Amino acid sequence: MPPESLRCKECKETYPLEARYVCERCFGPLEVLYSPRPQTDPAELRRRIQAGPHSLWRYADFLPVANPRGDTAGGLDPLLRADRLAEQLGLREVWIKNDAANPTHSFKDRVVSWHSRERGNSGSRRSRARPRATWPTRSLPMRPPRVSSPTCSSRPTWRSRRSGHRRVRHQPDGRARNYDDVNRLCTEISADYDWAFVNINMRPYYSEGSKTLAFETVEQLGWAIPDRVVCPIASGSLFTKIARGFEEWLEVGLIEGSLPTFNGAQATGCSPVATAFQEGNDFCRPVKPDTIAKSLAIGNPADGPYALDLARRTGGTVDAVSDDEIRDGIQLLARSTGIFTETAGGVTVAVLRKLAERGDIDPSERVVAYITGEGLKTLDCARGTFETWEIEPTLASFEQASDRVGVAA
Amino acid sequence: MPPESLRCKECKETYPLEARYVCERCFGPLEVLYSPRPQTDPAELRRRIQAGPHSLWRYADFLPVANPRGDTAGGLDPLLRADRLAEQLGLREVWIKNDAANPTHSFKDRVVSWHSRERGNSGSRRSRARPRATWPTRSLPMRPPRVSSPTCSSRPTWRSRRSGHRRVRHQPDGRARNYDDVNRLCTEISADYDWAFVNINMRPYYSEGSKTLAFETVEQLGWAIPDRVVCPIASGSLFTKIARGFEEWLEVGLIEGSLPTFNGAQATGCSPVATAFQEGNDFCRPVKPDTIAKSLAIGNPADGPYALDLARRTGGTVDAVSDDEIRDGIQLLARSTGIFTETAGGVTVAVLRKLAERGDIDPSERVVAYITGEGLKTLDCARGTFETWEIEPTLASFEQASDRVGVAA
Numbered sequence: 001m002p003p004e005s006l007r008c009k010e011c012k013e014t015y016p017l018e019a020r021y022v023c024e025r026c027f028g029p030l031e032v033l034y035s036p037r038p039q040t041d042p043a044e045l046r047r048r049i050q051a052g053p054h055s056l057w058r059y060a061d062f063l064p065v066a067n068p069r070g071d072t073a074g075g076l077d078p079l080l081r082a083d084r085l086a087e088q089l090g091l092r093e094v095w096i097k098n099d100a101a102n103p104t105h106s107f108k109d110r111v112v113s114w115h116s117r118e119r120g121n122s123g124s125r126r127s128r129a130r131p132r133a134t135w136p137t138r139s140l141p142m143r144p145p146r147v148s149s150p151t152c153s154s155r156p157t158w159r160s161r162r163s164g165h166r167r168v169r170h171q172p173d174g175r176a177r178n179y180d181d182v183n184r185l186c187t188e189i190s191a192d193y194d195w196a197f198v199n200i201n202m203r204p205y206y207s208e209g210s211k212t213l214a215f216e217t218v219e220q221l222g223w224a225i226p227d228r229v230v231c232p233i234a235s236g237s238l239f240t241k242i243a244r245g246f247e248e249w250l251e252v253g254l255i256e257g258s259l260p261t262f263n264g265a266q267a268t269g270c271s272p273v274a275t276a277f278q279e280g281n282d283f284c285r286p287v288k289p290d291t292i293a294k295s296l297a298i299g300n301p302a303d304g305p306y307a308l309d310l311a312r313r314t315g316g317t318v319d320a321v322s323d324d325e326i327r328d329g330i331q332l333l334a335r336s337t338g339i340f341t342e343t344a345g346g347v348t349v350a351v352l353r354k355l356a357e358r359g360d361i362d363p364s365e366r367v368v369a370y371i372t373g374e375g376l377k378t379l380d381c382a383r384g385t386f387e388t389w390e391i392e393p394t395l396a397s398f399e400q401a402s403d404r405v406g407v408a409a
Numbered sequence: 410m411p412p413e414s415l416r417c418k419e420c421k422e423t424y425p426l427e428a429r430y431v432c433e434r435c436f437g438p439l440e441v442l443y444s445p446r447p448q449t450d451p452a453e454l455r456r457r458i459q460a461g462p463h464s465l466w467r468y469a470d471f472l473p474v475a476n477p478r479g480d481t482a483g484g485l486d487p488l489l490r491a492d493r494l495a496e497q498l499g500l501r502e503v504w505i506k507n508d509a510a511n512p513t514h515s516f517k518d519r520v521v522s523w524h525s526r527e528r529g530n531s532g533s534r535r536s537r538a539r540p541r542a543t544w545p546t547r548s549l550p551m552r553p554p555r556v557s558s559p560t561c562s563s564r565p566t567w568r569s570r571r572s573g574h575r576r577v578r579h580q581p582d583g584r585a586r587n588y589d590d591v592n593r594l595c596t597e598i599s600a601d602y603d604w605a606f607v608n609i610n611m612r613p614y615y616s617e618g619s620k621t622l623a624f625e626t627v628e629q630l631g632w633a634i635p636d637r638v639v640c641p642i643a644s645g646s647l648f649t650k651i652a653r654g655f656e657e658w659l660e661v662g663l664i665e666g667s668l669p670t671f672n673g674a675q676a677t678g679c680s681p682v683a684t685a686f687q688e689g690n691d692f693c694r695p696v697k698p699d700t701i702a703k704s705l706a707i708g709n710p711a712d713g714p715y716a717l718d719l720a721r722r723t724g725g726t727v728d729a730v731s732d733d734e735i736r737d738g739i740q741l742l743a744r745s746t747g748i749f750t751e752t753a754g755g756v757t758v759a760v761l762r763k764l765a766e767r768g769d770i771d772p773s774e775r776v777v778a779y780i781t782g783e784g785l786k787t788l789d790c791a792r793g794t795f796e797t798w799e800i801e802p803t804l805a806s807f808e809q810a811s812d813r814v815g816v817a818a
Contacts, residue, residue: 054487054488077510078463098512101486105783182802185807188804189804189807337512338513339512340513374785376786395597398598
């Protein structure tokens with residue numbers, strides 16, 4: 001359905017479809033409002049989706065923009081049944097949605113894919129969603145710098161560069177330590193230069209992409225809804241948009257049942273939402289992040305209150321785990337499924353384990369855990385957690401090593 | 410169809426289904442022979458495949474083993490239409506099959522997946538294919554060590570470890586410089602200890618997994634066969650098995666047409682097959698590899714003669730490209746598609762470019778290029794090929810950098 005306007009999540013004030021993310025009246029966040037959907041037979045809707053492209057653009061009917069030219073978007077990556085992991089946790093049915101299989105090995109492909117392929121395309125729906133469709137666009141990734149030991153670094157994602165694009169990082173000796181600093185700067189630039197940033201003033205459109213994780217989960221489970229979702233929380237956007245995806249499909253009758261129980265996962269070193277959950281608050285007190293889970297290090301989460309509300313109204317929780325538990329979570333997932341995740345995935349698996357150990361999960365439940373990024377990006381965190389033996393390429397050297405390390409020859 | 414026996418590709422002598430890969434009579438390589446397939450309606454066969462799991466196990470009918478327990482196998486990763494890449498090369502239709510999206514970000518998941526999930530499963534077809542199905546199995550990755558600058562290193566693939574598994578590498582100061590050394594040692598161990606190695610004496614079964622790249626290509630093109638294939642050659646196994654996949658589906662009527670033109674891609678620093686092709690030989694003279702494309706550095710390719718034959722009988726070629734061309738190929742793919750590949754993918758794209766520039770490709774052709782691995786594994790090769798600006802998280806610092814680097818503010 002075509003998007004109709006932007007609407008404030010708090011006071012319901014509406015705005016035209018432009019580069020704007022905060023309500024002028026109450027400073028609440030804005031979201032995309034769609035035109036009323038004509039009554040459609042769910043079976044027909046399902047057929048249309050199944051006949052669509054093998055990417056997240058098969059869900060274009062539920063997104064603010066149509067499929068842009070050049071379909072290299074992410075999505076439709078594996079939902080794997082993780083029986084060995086379930087067994088180790090004493091659960092019946094655990095599924096891993098592996099977004100590390102996206103083109104840039106992150107769920108971020110879902111939210112940024114349409115922005116980066118702007119040029120040469122100004123279709124009518126596109127321009128409705130973006131009145132300034134003729135703006136030149138640039139890929140200008142801004143990220144916090146690598147932080148020295150014992151924390152983990154984000155490696156440069158060279159692939160996101162395209163011809164003529166520039167990368168700007170903060171000085172390692174500067175004050176930027178996390179995404180909060182970066183977001184603050186981008187907000188200033190967007191105000192002073194009338195620039196659009198995907199994650200700032202284009203955020204209402206951007207964040208809609210995360211709904212596709214819910215759509216794919218449903219489709220890959222054979223048009224069924226899971227009983228429980230375990231998902232990391234940084235800003236809270238992904239967490240709440242997955243729920244929004246399920247809700248939209250429940251509304252149009254594509255699935256039956258009710259919203260899953262939502263469990264949010266944070267690192268103890270940056271857990272404003274988990275802390276608020278535990279203290280019974282409905283707002284989040286900003287924190288200064290200090291954790292190896294850099295990709296979740298948002299100390300002032302924009303969608304924190306909505307994440308809290310979602311966890312509470314679905315009977316879920318928001319839990320936090322230590323850096324050691326995160327490393328164990330990375331290893332548990334790798335050993336049981338072969339999937340190597342970055343630190344955010346370690347947070348998710350560690351919280352899943354905590355829920356299982358605490359007895360929060362009924363053994364009959366079907367649980368889906370969202371793995372949002374790739375372990376090769378935070379290799380430093382894996383160093384020292386496995387053993388390597390180096391030998392000469394001779395039988396004698398092999399036999400010597402076999403004796404030493406206990407490989408039965 | 411159940412596998413029936415092993416058969417020598419040269420003298421056609423047959424052997425029972427055991428851990429064996431060389432003909433005792435003529436030293437030719439063995440391949441899996443299947444029972445004659447009962448006449449099946451192609452439409453029915455197609456429906457059965459489409460109703461199968463979302464992984465390579467949907468093609469189990471064409472593989473020597475059935476779907477093992479715990480379906481975390483790879484396969485069904487994206488086939489992306491690369492319009493920007495095609496445009497830059499003056500071609501009409503180029504598709505990228507992106508095997509970097511597999512669980513361990515390599516096409517290797519296709520060939521090893523069933524071996525690593527042996528334990529606790531000894532189904533009848535499994536045990537037919539592997540008479541010693543009760544053998545304990547271990548994941549024992551053997552690889553050449555990292556080689557110092559200016560070459561590229563293989564990073565440890567920690568994810569392939571499972572509980573209790575051991576990794577053995579060669580000494581950096583030892584003599585192992587490439588996969589030839591590793592393969593030689595594994596051959597010795599398999600003989601002396603009666604061990605089975607997936608890539609040595611289990612090779613006839615192992616290599617069958619590569620056929621799934623052809624099957625997926627056909628399915629993802631809407632049950633059509635491409636006009637041309639560009640694919641890297643290391644041992645020549647992947648290259649020839651993709652052709653075998655197309656042939657099997659042509660035989661059973663799942664597709665119509667004829668075998669695509671096959672173009673093989675090698676690095677100049679290890680190009681025994683390209684050299685033989687150019688010199689008109691039907692055998693390959695072994696070479697000592699010296700290239701940044703470590704994953705293709707097999708100086709004595711087991712399937713070299715079959716790769717030569719395939720290229721010649723389909724009107725194709727085997728070309729070689731320099732290390733600089735490989736780096737350019739990596740960058741060309743990243744800039745035009747967003748896919749960041751390791752050096753082998755750079756070889757493939759560089760050869761695709763060479764073919765296009767040489768006028769070998771008719772503009773009307775539908776070309777599929779196979780990207781076999783992930784760029785994060787050979788990051789060293791990308792260093793120095795892009796620019797980064799580090800700034801403080803302030804507007805002043807941003808403006809200063811903007812002036813300097815030409816980001817129009």
